[in-house]
Amino acid sequence: MTITAYRPPQQTGRESFAQSLHAEWTKFSTLRGWAIAVVIAAVLIDVVAVLAPRGDTQCGSGSGAACLAHVPTGPGGEAVNDSYYLASQPLAGNGSITVRVTSLTGMIAQNGGFQGPDSPPPGTMSPGLVPWAKAGIIITDGTRPGAAYAAMMVTGSHGVRMQYDYTSDIAGLSGAAPRWLRLTRDGDVITGYDSADGTHWTEVGQVQLADAGAVAGAVQAGMFATSPLDFTPNFPTYGESGGSTSNSVATGTFDNVGLRGGAPGGRWAGQYVGAGADSNGPQPAGIGFRETGGSTFTVTGSGDIGPVVAGMANSGYDTGTIADHLLGVFIALLIMVVIAAMFITVEYRRGLIRTTLAASPRRGRLLAAKAVVIGAVTFMLGSAAVAVAVIVGGNIAHDSGMYVLPVSWLTQARVILGTGAMLALASVLALSIGTMLRRSVVTVAAVIVAIVLPYILGVSGVLPASAAEWVLRVTPAAGFAIEQSVPQYQQVVGHYGPPDYFPLAPWAGLAVLCLYAAAGFGLAGWLLRRRDA
Amino acid sequence: MTGALRAEWTKLRTDNGTAWILAAICILTVAVGAATAAVTRCGSGGGCAVDPTKVSLTGIEVGQAVVAVLAVLVISGEYSTGMIRVTMTATPRRWMVLAAKAAVLTGLVLAAAVAAVAGSLAAGRLLLAGNGVTVAHAITGPVIRAAAGSVLYLALIGLLALGVATIVRDSAAATGAVLGILYVPPAIALFLGSDPAWQRWVERYTPVNAGLAILNTTGLHDLVISPWAGLGVLAAWAAVALLAAGALLRLRDA
Numbered sequence: 001m002t003i004t005a006y007r008p009p010q011q012t013g014r015e016s017f018a019q020s021l022h023a024e025w026t027k028f029s030t031l032r033g034w035a036i037a038v039v040i041a042a043v044l045i046d047v048v049a050v051l052a053p054r055g056d057t058q059c060g061s062g063s064g065a066a067c068l069a070h071v072p073t074g075p076g077g078e079a080v081n082d083s084y085y086l087a088s089q090p091l092a093g094n095g096s097i098t099v100r101v102t103s104l105t106g107m108i109a110q111n112g113g114f115q116g117p118d119s120p121p122p123g124t125m126s127p128g129l130v131p132w133a134k135a136g137i138i139i140t141d142g143t144r145p146g147a148a149y150a151a152m153m154v155t156g157s158h159g160v161r162m163q164y165d166y167t168s169d170i171a172g173l174s175g176a177a178p179r180w181l182r183l184t185r186d187g188d189v190i191t192g193y194d195s196a197d198g199t200h201w202t203e204v205g206q207v208q209l210a211d212a213g214a215v216a217g218a219v220q221a222g223m224f225a226t227s228p229l230d231f232t233p234n235f236p237t238y239g240e241s242g243g244s245t246s247n248s249v250a251t252g253t254f255d256n257v258g259l260r261g262g263a264p265g266g267r268w269a270g271q272y273v274g275a276g277a278d279s280n281g282p283q284p285a286g287i288g289f290r291e292t293g294g295s296t297f298t299v300t301g302s303g304d305i306g307p308v309v310a311g312m313a314n315s316g317y318d319t320g321t322i323a324d325h326l327l328g329v330f331i332a333l334l335i336m337v338v339i340a341a342m343f344i345t346v347e348y349r350r351g352l353i354r355t356t357l358a359a360s361p362r363r364g365r366l367l368a369a370k371a372v373v374i375g376a377v378t379f380m381l382g383s384a385a386v387a388v389a390v391i392v393g394g395n396i397a398h399d400s401g402m403y404v405l406p407v408s409w410l411t412q413a414r415v416i417l418g419t420g421a422m423l424a425l426a427s428v429l430a431l432s433i434g435t436m437l438r439r440s441v442v443t444v445a446a447v448i449v450a451i452v453l454p455y456i457l458g459v460s461g462v463l464p465a466s467a468a469e470w471v472l473r474v475t476p477a478a479g480f481a482i483e484q485s486v487p488q489y490q491q492v493v494g495h496y497g498p499p500d501y502f503p504l505a506p507w508a509g510l511a512v513l514c515l516y517a518a519a520g521f522g523l524a525g526w527l528l529r530r531r532d533a
Numbered sequence: 534m535t536g537a538l539r540a541e542w543t544k545l546r547t548d549n550g551t552a553w554i555l556a557a558i559c560i561l562t563v564a565v566g567a568a569t570a571a572v573t574r575c576g577s578g579g580g581c582a583v584d585p586t587k588v589s590l591t592g593i594e595v596g597q598a599v600v601a602v603l604a605v606l607v608i609s610g611e612y613s614t615g616m617i618r619v620t621m622t623a624t625p626r627r628w629m630v631l632a633a634k635a636a637v638l639t640g641l642v643l644a645a646a647v648a649a650v651a652g653s654l655a656a657g658r659l660l661l662a663g664n665g666v667t668v669a670h671a672i673t674g675p676v677i678r679a680a681a682g683s684v685l686y687l688a689l690i691g692l693l694a695l696g697v698a699t700i701v702r703d704s705a706a707a708t709g710a711v712l713g714i715l716y717v718p719p720a721i722a723l724f725l726g727s728d729p730a731w732q733r734w735v736e737r738y739t740p741v742n743a744g745l746a747i748l749n750t751t752g753l754h755d756l757v758i759s760p761w762a763g764l765g766v767l768a769a770w771a772a773v774a775l776l777a778a779g780a781l782l783r784l785r786d787a
Contacts, residue, residue, distance in 0.1 A: 052724065327724045331717060338709040345705065349613060440705035441609065442550075445602040448712045449595060456720050462594060464583075467572045499724070 020360050020369035041335035042381035048328030049389035067401040072145030074166040075210030082145045083274030083303025087289040088222025095261015096184035097137050097221045101154045101177045103253045106133045108230045109246040129156040135225040135252020143273045148209040150190035152181040162192040162204040169491040172204040225252040228304035231493050251300040309494035318402045321500045323483040325393020334452050340374045340427035341434035341443045348438045353533045363528045375424040383420030407485045418482035425517040432520030451476045459498040469503040476516045481509025537624045537633035554603045558645040562596030566653035570660040585668045586679045586750045589657020597690045601711045604694035609704035617787045627782045639688050646687040675750035682747030689771045696774025740770045
C-alpha cells in the first residue's frame, strides 16, 4: 500500500496573478454596498438620458418628430447644408472655368426668426457681410442635395478658399475681392488656382472628388454665391449654448468669365440649389442671377455649402449629437471614483491590508489586480450603460423634434467604448490616489477635486472661455473629449463647446487621462512597495 | 457647554491634519482665483462684461471642497476610530456635542475664509488690473457684500457638510455625499438649457447655485435669485441638515 502525501490543490509559496485577481474580485463582489453603488452609477447614465427634460419643437405641421427637416448628407455620410444660387453650364468632359470676382457684398437681416415687441419687421436687411459669405466658381456633380463638388471662392473675411465635398477647406490668397479664380477638371481630379492679377497663378489644391464613378460623366460648372446664417451667441462663456441666428445674403460680381470644354454657344442657366433649406424665417429678397452687357454677371445667394454643426448656429433648426444624451456620465464618474478610491483605503482603515499583503507579498501585483478588477467592472458597466443611453436618447431626441447629427457606426463604437474606457481610467487613477493618500476622506475629496471638479468648472461657464478650455486640456477631465462625435470645422461659425465639442481631439483627450492614470499607478506602486503597511 | 467646546477645540487643535486643511482652504482658493484672474481678458468691443470681484473669488468653487473635508473629518473621524463613544460618555447631551462641533468648526472656517477671501480679492485686483480690466479703486458696498458673503458662504457650507456627515457617519460615503450635493446640481442646471423652468428651479433652490449668487457685484437684476436670498437658501439647507443630524444623533446608537 502506497501512501501519497496530501498536497494542497493550490500551489503554495508563490501566488499567481490569477489568484490575486480572484482575491480582489471576491473582496469587491462580496461587499454588497459597493456592487450596488457601481450598478446604480451605471443605471444613472440611462436614467438621466431618459428623464432629462427637453423642449418639444413646435411647428406648422405639428410638434416633435413631425417638425424634423429633411437634411441632406454629403459623400462622407455627414449632414450638410447644400443651399446656394448657381449660374452654370454642363461640362461633359475635361475643361476649366476662370473668372474674376470683382466684388463681394452682402446684407444681414436685423432679426432672425425671433419676434419681440421691439424687433424691426421681419426681413429688414442692412448691409453687412458674414465671415463665411462666399462667391466664386464651382464644379459639381449635379444639383441634387449633397452632391460631390469642388469650389474656389472669395469669402467675407477669410480670403480666397478652395473647398470641396463639404468638409474640406484649403486657404488661398488672403484679402478681399478683386481676385481671379480658376478650376480645371481632368476626369474626377479638380485643381484650383487663384491669382491677384490674372497672369500669375498659384495652385491652391488638387482634389479627387468623392463618388468618383459618378463624377466621371457630365458635371455642372458655374458661378455661385451663398451666405450662411449670421450667428450671435447668447452668452460669451464657453459652456452655455444657444444664440440667435439671422438670414444673410451675399452678392458676387463676376467678369472675365471663361469656360473651356463647355458646349458651343452654351448659355448660363440660373438655379437656386436647395432653395434656402437652412434658412431661419422668411427668405430674403433679391436672390437670383443677372447678366449685364454679356460680360458682367451678378449672383446673389443665401444658405451654405458645408457641414451642419451642433446647436442652431448654421442650420436654423435644433441640432444635437449622440453625446447630448451622456450627461449622466459625470454623475456615474463621481460615484465610480469614490468606490474605486475606497477599494484600497478601506483596507487601510480596517487593517485588512496587512492580511492582503501577507497573502500576496508582491505588492505591485496586488495593485495591478485591484486595478484590473475595478477597471474591468467600470468599463463593462459604463460601456453597456452608454450604449443604451446613445440609442434610447437618440430616439427620444428624434421624437421631440431634435435632429441628431448622423455618425458612422465606427464613431458610435468609439464614443461608447471610449466613454467606458474613460470611466475605467478615472477609476484606476482614483485607486492610485487612494493608495498614495490611504485616508478615505482625503482621498475621496482629492479624486473628486482632481477628476470631477475640473469637468464642472470647464463646462459650467464659471470660468472665462480661455481658462475653461485649458482646464479641459490639461486636467484628467480632458478624457471627456472621447464623447465628441462630430468634428469642429474652421469654415463653419458655431458654438463649439461642451457637451458636443471639446478643445482636444477625442483620442488626445483620452490620452491625457491615460497619462494621469499611468503616472498615478506607477507612483502608487512605488509608494506601496516602499512604505510599511 | 464650555466643557464641550473646550473638548472639541482640543480634539481639532491636536489633530495633525487640521492645520494642513486650513492652509489648503486658503492656498487653493487664492491660487484658483488668481489663475482665473490671470487669464481673464475683456471681450472684444467696447464694453467689459467682467465682474472683477466674482472672477477673483472663483477659487471658492474649489475651496468649498476642502471646507467640506474638514467638516466631514470633525464628525466621521470619531466614528471610524470609535472616539465617538468616549465623546458621548463625556458629554451625554448629544445635541450639545453637535452644537460644540458646529461652533468650533465655524470658528476655524471663518478664520480660514477671511484669509482666503482677502487674499483672493487682493490677488485678483492686481492681476485683473494688469490685464486691462477696470477695477474700481474704492471698495464699494457690493464688493463688501460679496467679500463678507463669501466668508459666510464657506462657513455655511461647513455646517451643511457637518450635518450631512453626521447623518451618513461613514467617512468616505459622507465625503462623496457632501461633494455630490455641492457639485452635481450646478452641472445638472447647466444641461437643463432646453427646460428653463427646471433650470431656474435648480438655480434658485440648490445650495451652491443659490449661495454663490452672493459673489455677484454687477448685473444683479439678471440673477435668478438675489445675493442675500441665495445665501438664505444655503442657510436653510444647512439648518435642515443640522436639525436632521441632531435628531438622528439622539435617536441612534453611537
